[in-house]
Amino acid sequence: MPSYQDILPQVYEILRQFTPEGKSPTEDMELVADLGLASMQVMELLLEIEDQFDVSVPLNILPDVKTVKDLVTQLEHITSQP
Amino acid sequence: MAIFEKFRELAAARQTLMESSMDPFNVVIEQILSATEAIVGGRRTILAGTNNYLGLTFDPRCIDAASQAVQEEGTGTTGSRMANGSFAGHVALERELADFYGMATGIVFSTGYLANLGILSTLPGKNDVILLDADCHASIYDGCKLGDAEVIRFRHNDPADLEKRLQRLGDRTTRTLIIVEGIYSMLGDRAPLAPIAAIKKQYGAFLLVDEAHSLGVLGKHGRGLAEEAGVEEHVDFIVGTFSKSLGATGGFCLSRRHELELLRYASRPYVFTASPSPSVIASTRMALHILRTSPDLQTRLWDNARHLYKELQSLGFTLGPEPSPVVATILPKKEQAVALWNGLLKAGIYVNLILPPAAPNGASLLRCSVSAAHTEEQISKICQAFASLKPSP
CATH class of the missing domain: 3.40.640.10 (Type I PLP-dependent aspartate aminotransferase-like (Major domain))
Known part of the structure; x- marks a missing residue:
């Protein structure tokens, strides 16, 4: 079961596919407002994350995900489920 | 007003779009002439973006059924x-x-x-x-x-x-x-x-x-x-x-x-x-009856769909993965799609413009929907307009 600190760098790596060159994500950055992801891109991001961690991420988490930190916290919770 | 603040980005995108185009998402059909033709911008226009697959909106049997229902059951x-x-x-x-x-x-x-x-x-x-x-x-x-x-x-x-x-x-x-x-x-x-x-x-x-x-x-x-x-x-x-x-x-x-x-x-x-409304139900029931008893409509629809798909493909457009009554032309740049959409409308062809993020994979689309009611001549006119307006690579 990966920890927050295990998940974070992997999410950074996946996020780089979606963010403009030279823009490095940080934990407090908002996916839409700061990293410029459109709503459809956020859902595409989830598909990539699902493959990486071999989990299914329900769309129901999205209202609680604004920042990179929110996303990683949700993933930590999901990957800890039996 | 504060309540509209959240639409600021949308308003800016709309403004940019309107500088080079009429509003593609608020087209006014000034007069509808048939299942496949209308007056738009004062011009006779072929409708190739209305999902009217079997062309039944002007079928006299559907119109009669709707008219009778209004007379007998009222407007709503x-x-x-x-x-x-x-x-x-x-x-x-x-x-x-x-x-x-x-x-x-x-x-x-x-x-x-x-x-x-x-x-x-x-x-x-x-x-x-x-x-x-x-x-x-x-x-x-x-x-x-x-x-x-x-x-x-x-x-x-x-x-x-x-x-x-x-x-x-x-x-x-x-x-x-x-x-x-x-x-x-x-x-x-x-x-x-x-x-x-x-x-x-x-x-x-x-x-x-x-x-x-x-x-x-x-x-x-x-x-x-x-x-x-x-x-x-x-x-x-x-x-x-x-x-x-x-x-x-x-x-x-x-x-x-x-x-x-x-x-x-x-x-x-x-x-x-x-x-x-009663008229909607009555025309729908009649249309369902026609659909069930007129397989030739589906044949005509597919003849038209294959014709358009094949022609646009031979012109070198990138299309959706398979022939179907929805014929989507995929364009890499939003500006190309907007210009082509405007050009087609000026040439008397109405199709749907789909801009990111509405289309899959961040693409821009010109989406045609074919009808059984389109004539061969209309399909040819659509193809000719696409050919004359094809963006340079």
């Missing part, structure tokens, strides 16, 4: 069926649709959008799971959002990805509703329904197929993709619309299970909406 129902009662036509149409599909029962909704809202907000509950194809229509997403089920996407038209997600659900698969579409509205591609139905059966899940764009278009009898793929017995719910092949407005859901009837008491988008 003035309320919901729960409050005001059902007209005999509502009930008859539900029976005819269920009979057409060989289903136990069916519910008519006031629009196709409301059909998905009505079913998906209500049927799958708190402990249930929805697995939906990533390219599903906004009405499916919105219905899911209104409900309490856990919602998981799978990669578009990828049965292996669907199965992977089912495996992760363990014993929850029997509480899972899989949702796919017969024909996807953006690129015109079909769901790989035979393998999806096999997976559904293997895991004991439920399957809902939205046949909005495939009713009257696919299958020997026009029932849609499930009929064409030979898997109707594995489909638990069919959702569809009257606003495409049936030439009116409204939607429906059919099921093998009589329990669907219970949604009449629980589905807010059914309970709290005015029911379809």
